[in-house]
Amino acid sequence: MSADAPADAPHAAxxxxxxxxxxxxxxxxxxxxxxxxxxxxxxLLPALWMVQHARGxxxxxxxxxxxxxxELTPAxxxxxxxxxxxxxxxxxxxxxxxVCTTSPCAVCGAEDVRDAFLRHTGCEAxxxxxxxxxxxxxxxxxxxxxxxxxxxxxxxxxxxxxxxxKVPDILAGLK
Amino acid sequence: MGYPHKPHDREMPVLSKYxxxxxxxxxxGWKQRxxxxxxxxxLGMAPTEITAIVKESGLRGRGGAGFPTxxxxxxxxxxxxxxxxxxxxxxxxxxxxxxxxxxMRWTPHALIEGCAIGAYAIGAETCYVYIRGxxxxxxxxxxxxxxxxYAAGILGPNAMGSGKTVNVYVHRGAGAYICGEETALMNSxxxxxxxxxxxxxxxxxxGVFGMPTTINNVETLAAVPHILNNGADWYRKIGRADNxxxxxxxxxxxxxxxxxxxxxxxxxGFPFKDFLYDLCGGPLPGRRFKAIIPGGISVPIQTVDExxxxxxxxxxxxxxxxxxxSGGVIxxxxxxxxxxxxxxxxxxxxxxxxxxxxxxxxxxxxxTRILERIVAGDGTSEDLDTLLEIADNMTGKTICVLSDSCAxxxxxxxxxxxxxxxxxxxxxxxxxxxxxx
Ligand SMILES: Cc1cc2nc3c(=O)[nH]c(=O)nc-3n(C[C@H](O)[C@H](O)[C@H](O)COP(=O)(O)O)c2cc1C
Ligand code: SF4
Ligand code: FES
Numbered sequence: 001m002s003a004d005a006p007a008d009a010p011h012a013a014x015x016x017x018x019x020x021x022x023x024x025x026x027x028x029x030x031x032x033x034x035x036x037x038x039x040x041x042x043x044l045l046p047a048l049w050m051v052q053h054a055r056g057x058x059x060x061x062x063x064x065x066x067x068x069x070x071e072l073t074p075a076x077x078x079x080x081x082x083x084x085x086x087x088x089x090x091x092x093x094x095x096x097x098x099v100c101t102t103s104p105c106a107v108c109g110a111e112d113v114r115d116a117f118l119r120h121t122g123c124e125a126x127x128x129x130x131x132x133x134x135x136x137x138x139x140x141x142x143x144x145x146x147x148x149x150x151x152x153x154x155x156x157x158x159x160x161x162x163x164x165x166k167v168p169d170i171l172a173g174l175k
Numbered sequence: 176m177g178y179p180h181k182p183h184d185r186e187m188p189v190l191s192k193y194x195x196x197x198x199x200x201x202x203x204g205w206k207q208r209x210x211x212x213x214x215x216x217x218l219g220m221a222p223t224e225i226t227a228i229v230k231e232s233g234l235r236g237r238g239g240a241g242f243p244t245x246x247x248x249x250x251x252x253x254x255x256x257x258x259x260x261x262x263x264x265x266x267x268x269x270x271x272x273x274x275x276x277x278x279m280r281w282t283p284h285a286l287i288e289g290c291a292i293g294a295y296a297i298g299a300e301t302c303y304v305y306i307r308g309x310x311x312x313x314x315x316x317x318x319x320x321x322x323x324x325y326a327a328g329i330l331g332p333n334a335m336g337s338g339k340t341v342n343v344y345v346h347r348g349a350g351a352y353i354c355g356e357e358t359a360l361m362n363s364x365x366x367x368x369x370x371x372x373x374x375x376x377x378x379x380x381x382g383v384f385g386m387p388t389t390i391n392n393v394e395t396l397a398a399v400p401h402i403l404n405n406g407a408d409w410y411r412k413i414g415r416a417d418n419x420x421x422x423x424x425x426x427x428x429x430x431x432x433x434x435x436x437x438x439x440x441x442x443x444g445f446p447f448k449d450f451l452y453d454l455c456g457g458p459l460p461g462r463r464f465k466a467i468i469p470g471g472i473s474v475p476i477q478t479v480d481e482x483x484x485x486x487x488x489x490x491x492x493x494x495x496x497x498x499x500x501s502g503g504v505i506x507x508x509x510x511x512x513x514x515x516x517x518x519x520x521x522x523x524x525x526x527x528x529x530x531x532x533x534x535x536x537x538x539x540x541x542x543t544r545i546l547e548r549i550v551a552g553d554g555t556s557e558d559l560d561t562l563l564e565i566a567d568n569m570t571g572k573t574i575c576v577l578s579d580s581c582a583x584x585x586x587x588x589x590x591x592x593x594x595x596x597x598x599x600x601x602x603x604x605x606x607x608x609x610x611x612x
Contacts (some may be wrong), residue, residue: 005202005370006467022350036301036342036344037364038258038384039365039366039384041365041366041367042364042365042366042384043366044366044367045346045347045348045349045366046346046347048349049308049347049349058339069385070182070366078368079368080244080367080368082379083351083368083369083529084308084348084349084350084351084369085349085350085351086308086309086349086350087350096455098309102270102471102472102519102520103270103455103516103520103523104270104430104431104505105430105520106509106515106516107505107508107516108430108431108432112212117355123481136224140309140343141268141270141272141523141526141527142268142269142271142352142523143278143309144184144267144272144273144307144310145273145275146270146271146272146428146430146431146436146503147273147428147429147430147437147438148273148436149430149436151573153309153311155487156313157311158309158310158311164281167299
């Protein structure tokens with residue numbers, strides 16, 4: 001699997017042996033990015049994005065690899081990973097669905113959109129992946145598209161003006 | 176994707192002129208529309224001349240605080256022999272605000288041009304555009320535009336043949352409202368947790384990588400090419416004749432319970448009443464406005480009377496109990512439970528607190544729990560005083576103003592809509608509360 005594999009590439013399972021991400025082309029890409037910054041540490045966020053694109057989530061082993069490549073400690077890397085909400089520290093469903101429910105969207109009915117996603121995906125609760133491993137639904141704070149309520153992100157795709165009625169078709173259209 | 180509305184006659188589209196015009200996205204299209212003339216001009220000027228023009232124009236920061244941009248640029252000591260940096264703040268996470276996203280989606284080269292001019296003016300060879308991680312489409316458009324600009328020699332070691340080095344890079348965030356705070360943003364670029372730093376030192380002295388740094392919002396930088404093209408005088412004359420402190424046009428993002436949400440660009444000082452009813456179409460059928468938050472969720476809530484009396488500029492909003500902030504207008508109507516929405520706003524701040532200050536970490540959590548208890552019908556008559564006391568402890572005591580921002584809707588909500596809180600407490604009415612994640 002290459003570093004630029006789509007975010008919805010099959011996820012590496014929990015506990016599966018870690019195959020290094022930063023070899024070959026991915027390593028070259030990271031080194032190229034390095035020219036943009038005066039320190040190695042500044043490559044941490046870009047490197048973590050590359051891991052997540054390649055593996056779907058960021059395991060402890062992957063954090064250790066990133067730490068080694070950037071000359072940081074694994075604990076430091078974990079501290080950064082855990083700060084940012086978009087980095088997954090556990091595998092998530094193949095379709096990771098984020099529904100904005102912050103006040104500006106909430107006044108336009110965002111909670112109904114959230115509930116429709118839960119109902120139609122069969123997810124038991126927010127943050128709990130469906131039994132078939134296909135879906136995880138979470139609430140997200142303001143997606144910066146409040147005039148197009150309700151915005152929803154599915155993996156890297158950004159949908160606008162989602163209503164509960166549109167949810168079944170959206171799910172049917174996911175590959 | 177849902178853009179755009181046709182500009183209303185009373186809008187003044189400068190930055191938004193090409194929103195919805197797919198032809199403006201590419202380099203060729205941008206050049207056909209006059210793009211990069213301002214950068215070419217700038218690269219032939221002395222940096223101090225550019226800063227003087229920006230100062231003269233009266234341009235103020237569009238990211239929230241409204242600090243005069245030319246003055247900020249003049250803090251950068253051009254002869255200190257250190258590398259300088261420009262950071263463009265494209266974190267756009269303030270609930271209610273979605274203007275920078277449209278600038279990047281439709282006119283990525285406009286922003287690149289503004290960044291390049293700004294970098295040159297402050298003596299920086301590098302500008303990082305920090306874009307929130309969720310903005311996948313704006314990131315893709317910016318990356319594509321940057322590839323074009325480098326390929327055409329507009330950026331790089333000999334920008335537009337000037338012999339000067341100007342680099343612009345995208346740095347992708349990863350989900351954290353607090354990274355919009357300027358020092359947290361710098362930490363995030365450096366590969367650290369996004370904790371705001373204690374000031375001083377201020378960024379102009381020690382910013383990203385410890386070097387002198389200027390941070391400007393997307394909309395601020397995108398306005399700069401227009402100022403260079405049309406002159407400081409032209410810009411300074413846009414606005415209320417009797418308020419020289421607020422100049423130029425401003426993008427307002429409108430959302431919530433209103434007929435026509437979207438982005439509107441008007442001269443600063445536009446009457447807010449006309450804006451709400453004429454441009455935005457007024458309330459939804461059969462409903463009435465109840466409360467307006469005109470500058471993103473961090474600014475004080477206005478009553479409808481206050482809103483209708485306001486002029487839309489820095490001073491005009493302050494005169495009527497609030498602030499211009501980021502220009503994110505949130506409209507709440509009489510079908511909403513205002514207390515529930517304030518509770519939801521508090522939960523936003525509790526979720527986004529970086530947790531390094533006790534008052535903020537604990538205060539945002541307690542505020543949320545008490546408000547949710549009131550919404551659930553379990554409030555007591557002491558709760559409002561407790562909320563105000565917590566709010567007082569959260570104000571003016573922390574490293575950054577996220578803590579203060581959480582207190583603002585609580586204090587102004589209780590101050591201006593106390594009856595709504597009391598009704599919930601007295602009747603113990605039960606409202607559906609969303610499941611807490
Ligand atoms: C909690 C917090 C969040 C902020 N978020 C943003 C943001 O998303 N975008 C932005 O431009 N400014 C944001 N700001 C303001 C920045 O710190 C900074 O003042 C601004 O980017 C300066 O640019 P300007 O002078 O062009 O307005 C935020 C401030 C705070 C305290
Ligand atoms: S006020 Fe809150 S968000 Fe700001 S630095 Fe302190 S804990 Fe972090
Ligand atoms: S509140 Fe939902 S996108 Fe801003």
